[in-house]
Amino acid sequence: MRLQAAVAAAIITAMTLTGATALAEPSADFDYGGTGRYDQPWHGFAPAWLTLRDANPADVGLDPAPIAGALDAVTGWTKPGPAGHPMFSGAVTLMVHDGAVVADQPAGYAVRYSDGAGTELPPDQRVPMARDTIFDMASVSKLFTSIAVMQQVEAGRVDINAPVARYLPEFAANGKGSITVVQLLTHTSGLLPDPVPSLWQGYPDIPSRVRAIMETTPANPPGTTYSYSDINLMTLGLLVAKVSGSTLDGLVREGITAPLDMSDTGYNPPASKLDRIAATEFQTSPPRGMVRGQVHDENAWSLGGVAGHAGVFSTAHDMAVLGQTILNGGTYRGHRILREDTVRQMLTNFNAKFPGDSHGLGFELDQRWYMAGLNSANSAGHTGYTGTTLVLDPESRSIAILLTNRVHPSRNWGTINPARRAVADGLARSMAVRPRQGSTEWTATAAADQAVTLSTKQLPVRGKTMRVSFDAFVDVDAEDGDQLALQSSADGVAWQPVPVLAEGVGAPQGPQPALAAYGHRRWWRVSAELPATGFLRWQFTKAGIYFGRGVYLDGIRVQDSRGVLLDAERDPGALTAQGWSVVSR
CATH class of the missing domain: 2.60.120 (Jelly Rolls)
Structure with a gap:
């Protein structure tokens, strides 16, 4: 009990120091939600017993038409458009409402091209997307690292208000001695977005690359600006490994994927699963060819495929399990990976003084540019450079997942943000806004x-x-x-x-x-x-x-x-x- 009180006190202190805005308490006339309703938001977590189940949209009070429209749009974007190529090679779209999986649809191809110019493989050599296709999750990996950090907080090994240098003394180099753990989690550390030079180009081996992370020089004083940075999470990945005596991939496996039975989620997937993995980019620098089964991010690749900012592979279903776990307050099928108070703080805005850059402990919050109709001050999620998206909407107990391999065969083919919004909007518009008076x-x-x-x-x-x-x-x-x-x-x-x-x-x-x-x-x-x-x-x-x-x-x-x-x-x-x-x- 003393440890829990200490953890709670540490989080409250961090909220005070960073100007965090806690989740609002309901007003006296608050409606405590309704399945299929958009205009009656839920307050608090879903019940711990809620698990994923297949259902037709109408079975949970949803209008099937907007969902079908979003799925059709995603399928359309896997076909060549005005630019002469599709928005993305392929996708898996999964939507959940109140535990009901109301959409789970693959479209397009997991493997489609033979080179970076977009030369299509013969039809018999292409690999269609499937519901169990495994994707490189890119920066969505940051959520796994953040959960691992908070598990170490719960274990009493980490204080989020403490300087990172308390746990990694070498991190204090070049004026970083005052940067705290919470500033890494909320991207307010003042660090550069990426190492310069990149780890794979500038350093010959993993020890020198780790040293480069530790010796990076801040671009701004800590706490003065929001700047999304891979280095923040690279550092946290090293921190949790140091304090736990384990490895980041071991922590994620033992603390997240194994208890939640996320059997297709982890780093460096085995060769036995290669036929289910979506290809990413054809890379010439470094000369990797068509990347498939290895992490796309070059810095994570240079660290052996396990890094705090990237490296996790997963499926839409496994990500839905993680999403439901968060909506349930940290538990799923009787396995608790986080306490409710910890999840609540992970979904609390610590960046109130940086409008438009709302951020919890690892989770992005209130980002309308991809959360679209599911957005609110309490909506959480993350995106990934390879074309992955996770949106959690506690107020409707909904999850929207769009996994694509949009960098296959080239990162230069453009943005998928319209598709991200279409999926979130489709699920949002399927929920009812009921008349206040009469029937219409x-x-x-x-x-x-x-x-x-x-x-x-x-x-x-x-x-x-x-x-x-x-x-x-x-x-x-x-x-x-x-x-x-x-x-x-x-x-x-x-x-x-x-x-x-x-x-x-x-x-x-x-x-x-x-x-x-x-x-x-x-x-x-x-x-x-x-x-x-x-x-x-x-x-x-x-x-x-x-x-x-x-x-x-x-x-x-x-x-x-x-x-x-x-x-x-x-x-x-x-x-x-x-x-x-x-x-x-």
Whole structure:
């Protein structure tokens, strides 16, 4: 008990020093979730007994269409596009909601090309993707290292507030003596992104490469900036090996993959599994040819394939097991790899003073650029350079996994971020946003750089003022300019903005010219007082590239001192829609 108290105190101290933002406690009217619901977020961990099971989307309250659309899109991206080649050679997409595996689909090829120019192999020599294809997880490996670190914290061997040099004295070289373990975990150490020169080019053997990591010179003072760095996790991989007396791959095997029965996950996969491994890049420098079965990252390769920043190979199913373990608070099928309080802190934002770079202890948080509609302040995950993605959404108990070999045959073929977002959005949009009043609601459908409107017919002007009230659900790309605005007009031609007041969880404070937000997942009650006028309309403007769960309106009502002017629940025909439609979820 004393050890647990000490660990908790150390984590609280680290949060104080780094300005960490803990997960918010629910308000008094918090809804404690609902399967298949997007507008009723869960609070806390899933039950420890929850395990993965196959299910049809409809069996857990999901709309199958958005999921099917995302899977079709992924398949389409494995075919040649405008650039003359596919976005990626192949992929496995896996989606989980409340423990139910609602999608598990391979597409394209694990091995497709013979050289870096993209020369396709004969059809009989290609290897199709399969559900059990093994992928080089690239930087998703950082999550395994981070879990291994926190297991050493639980064992009392590591204090995350302590200087790294306490455990690796040689790390203090070149002004790094004050860098702490938590700064490595949150990428606030001030270290360079990668070793310069690279380990494989600049040093002849593993001992000299390890020494180069220890002797690296910071680019910025620790704690002053966020800078994503492979060196942070390289160092942590060496640290856990030192304090445990084991090796990083041994720690990951004994502490994570063996208890969770992740039989296809680990470093340096055996030759017996080569026929299931997706190829990565055709490399000429170093002259490795078509890389398959060895880690793609050159620095990890130069360290023997086991490094804190890269080197793990895994399957979509194994990654789903790890994801469910985290959503369950550190346990799966009766095997606990982390305590609940440790997982909670791993999913807590330690980088509050670096907006846009939210980060827990190893986990990336609140990254809309790939978490898309599953994003919130509590969403966690990581991506990998080879084309891998893991998104965990505790608020809907969902997991979105997209594993691709996007660097096969060349890293220069471009980004897969649209596919990452499509998968997360597909799962998010399959969940319901239920009407607040009656059986239907209005939702907007707008493409980028488009505005759509929902307008009233001409209203009688019977006095000096009128009041508008409605329910609004808003989950849009607020940072890039998406917004929902209420507007008024005397003639239906010239429109003026109407300030509105929103109430509810996550609602902005005070009158607003427009509504824009994401991640709160709650309906708001919205009202406005304005001079009596002949026309009103709701305009949704789509400006950014991220779509989120969208905009919904319900319970629209307009009245003046003499009574009701419009009640859309009783008379939906009183509204004219351009780009809006009536839906039931």
